[in-house]
Amino acid sequence: MLVKAWVIPLVYLDYELRKEYIIANLCVNRGNPIAVCEGACYLAKKIVDAKKQDERQAERTYMAHLLFQVMDTGKPLVFRSPERFEMPLTVVFKYTSPFLSRTPIADIFHPPLV
Structure with a gap:
């Protein structure tokens, strides 16, 4: 910022x-x-060039700030790893055979046993 303020005075100093x-x-x-x-024509030309360069730099700075603001969400990204996965120690399966009777009436009515 300080350098930008000294550009035009330095052009005048160079001229003098x-x-x-x-x-x-x-x-x-x-x-x-x-x-x-x-x-004076050379000085005027250099001053115009310095102002144009200052405007281009200001535009670049503005665009950089604008892009930074768009990209900045304000929240820091924190990726936490899960502390612990709790898994049950025993897995219980319930299996019912299709060949076993399901109702009391199935005990009476069934194919003949050989």
Whole structure:
């Protein structure tokens, strides 16, 4: 955040420190001796570039925060393993043979025994 606040002042500082070089080599109007630009065109171009870069960075930061907020549910994901599975010690099966009588009347009426 602090770096973002210093971008434009650093562009101005760079312009002031290298003013003669900018006027002689980088100015758009360096071939026209009548123009009194003195590198202001270069400075304006650099300031516009810095602002565009700042806007792109702000957009990226906004999108990153937006995606983080969408992905963040606010609850920490805790995967707990089950402490213990309780299994019955004995398994009881009830089996009734289909050949055994189910009712008292079946004891009387049955096929002959050999």
